[in-house]
Amino acid sequence: MTRSISLALAICVAALALLPLWWAGVSAVRPGPDIFRYLSPLSIWSVLPRNPTAQNLTVLWTGPFARAMGNSLIVAGVTVAAGLALCSCAAFALAVLRFPGRPVVFALMVVSFLIPFDSIAVPLATLFRGFRLQNTYPGLILPGLGNGLAVFMLRQFFLGVPRELREAALVDGMGWWGIFTRIYLPLSRPALIGAGLILFVFQWQAYLWPLLIAPSPEMHVASIAVANFAGEFDVDYGEMFAATTFAALVPMLIILFFQRHFAASLASTGSKE
Amino acid sequence: MRAGRGEALAAALFLAPALVAVVVLRLWPTLQAVLLALDAGRGLSLDNFRFLFGDPEFLGALRTTLIFGLIVNPVQIALALGLAVLLNQNLPAVGLWRTLVLLPVAVPQSVSAVIWGVAMRPDGPLNAALAAAGLHPLPFLTSPATALASIIVIVSWVGVGYWMTFLIAGLKDIPPSLYEAAAIDGAGAWQRFWHVTLPQLRRPLTFVLVADTVANVLVFAPVQILTKGGPQGSTNLVMNEIFTRAFEADDPAGAAAATTVLVLVVVVIVAVQFRLMLGRDEPA
Numbered sequence: 001m002t003r004s005i006s007l008a009l010a011i012c013v014a015a016l017a018l019l020p021l022w023w024a025g026v027s028a029v030r031p032g033p034d035i036f037r038y039l040s041p042l043s044i045w046s047v048l049p050r051n052p053t054a055q056n057l058t059v060l061w062t063g064p065f066a067r068a069m070g071n072s073l074i075v076a077g078v079t080v081a082a083g084l085a086l087c088s089c090a091a092f093a094l095a096v097l098r099f100p101g102r103p104v105v106f107a108l109m110v111v112s113f114l115i116p117f118d119s120i121a122v123p124l125a126t127l128f129r130g131f132r133l134q135n136t137y138p139g140l141i142l143p144g145l146g147n148g149l150a151v152f153m154l155r156q157f158f159l160g161v162p163r164e165l166r167e168a169a170l171v172d173g174m175g176w177w178g179i180f181t182r183i184y185l186p187l188s189r190p191a192l193i194g195a196g197l198i199l200f201v202f203q204w205q206a207y208l209w210p211l212l213i214a215p216s217p218e219m220h221v222a223s224i225a226v227a228n229f230a231g232e233f234d235v236d237y238g239e240m241f242a243a244t245t246f247a248a249l250v251p252m253l254i255i256l257f258f259q260r261h262f263a264a265s266l267a268s269t270g271s272k273e
Numbered sequence: 274m275r276a277g278r279g280e281a282l283a284a285a286l287f288l289a290p291a292l293v294a295v296v297v298l299r300l301w302p303t304l305q306a307v308l309l310a311l312d313a314g315r316g317l318s319l320d321n322f323r324f325l326f327g328d329p330e331f332l333g334a335l336r337t338t339l340i341f342g343l344i345v346n347p348v349q350i351a352l353a354l355g356l357a358v359l360l361n362q363n364l365p366a367v368g369l370w371r372t373l374v375l376l377p378v379a380v381p382q383s384v385s386a387v388i389w390g391v392a393m394r395p396d397g398p399l400n401a402a403l404a405a406a407g408l409h410p411l412p413f414l415t416s417p418a419t420a421l422a423s424i425i426v427i428v429s430w431v432g433v434g435y436w437m438t439f440l441i442a443g444l445k446d447i448p449p450s451l452y453e454a455a456a457i458d459g460a461g462a463w464q465r466f467w468h469v470t471l472p473q474l475r476r477p478l479t480f481v482l483v484a485d486t487v488a489n490v491l492v493f494a495p496v497q498i499l500t501k502g503g504p505q506g507s508t509n510l511v512m513n514e515i516f517t518r519a520f521e522a523d524d525p526a527g528a529a530a531a532t533t534v535l536v537l538v539v540v541v542i543v544a545v546q547f548r549l550m551l552g553r554d555e556p557a
Binding site: 003006007009010011013014015017018020021023024036039041042046085086087089090092093094097098099100102105107108109110111112113114115116117118119120122123124126127142143145146151152175176177180201204205206207208211222223224226227229230231237240241244247248251252254255256259260262263266267268269 | 280281283284285287288290291292294295298299300301302303305306309356359360362364365367368369370371372373374375376377378379380381382383384385386387388389390391392396397398401402405430434435438439441442487488491493494497498499512515516519525528529532535536539540543544546547550
């Protein structure tokens, strides 16, 4: 009895969380004038498309939004690959190698990467303009590479790899690079997927940084393109909702696909007893 | 195990890219902001800070950020805790419900801002729903009385599922024997929550409070996209204030001073967060 009430509640909150995205998706396939048409009185057609059309989608994909999506995919993809390399190397040194000052370096690194770079985005943008990184892919990508959560999570995972494995490898004459790439990385798939997801999500939803560093239209990323729709004087709501839907769909599909990894890796960066 | 110079050299090489990133992407710009704020070109002075803390607009932004934080953090944590307790139960397809509640955090901030912005229009679906329930329409983002509350609704929709995830992990760490003992003592569901769950969740709750505070101090996208800090400064959170100072008011020194204040606050909170992540058994 209580269990079925709980289940009903669970379905309700899940539906509530999804509803705004659902409404955006439905509005994306409505003919332009219909978006605010079925609201009063509320009816089933408020949340389902009547006369669905693909017109908004085709208009959207022939416009500048396609390029923004492409930019976002490039930026997020490179961020995941390069960010994983950078974070896992650092995590390996911090978990496995012994060197003087390790706790200090660990604290410095995680704390500085945990500070969301939005807080220093304005001076960082000035610095990057000096490096001539404005309106370039490296300019968009570089600040997302170091991620405190990812370093912390990978380090926790590496700490759990049995010490005997690396001791045996050292006896066999394997170097540290071999131990890292042939023992630690293959054993750490779940942590690497989790860290990759964190890097991806941070970069995909970034707003302030791309706004500052990539103002020129051909370097816009999806999140900027979406916001620009809303800022237009004469908003085409159908096209705008189509853009929000695609910009939301990419991370949603990835999270749904890796759902257990994402939640588990987030949880592993929480507080420890 | 040997720990020679070779190992320290290897550590230096493994750490090099990340250390360069820390220095170039974090410390250097922070230092630049501090130097600009202190007017280092013409000898050190605190004039920028004096001016900033005498500027009613900046003080207003601080006050708005404080009020925002005092409301949004408890609201989000209470909701996240309720969701965590609900979705920690053994329900059919519970993983799916959890993922759906978590989804909004993965969506770009501009997407959630844009969708909610349209939903909150005078002729939008939220007012349609209020009318269907027989209630008066609300001005949402267009009135100083309701704009900040509307921003709170938007960022909470985004964040609550994310914080829930950490609390579910905390709930899973509570030994079942505690609940069994409480049940034997005849404790009801509410008493078990009050006397077992809450005290046992103290650490994860503190962690979420700290991390959530940092996230909310830095809220920017919904404000910049939907209200630009208005109406009448009612949603002018500190990030928007810095952005406006730097790019619209053409006051880079003021923006740098405000950034310095912000970074100081965030560093203190993040240091507490790091301490909590390490746990009791690991010295920092």
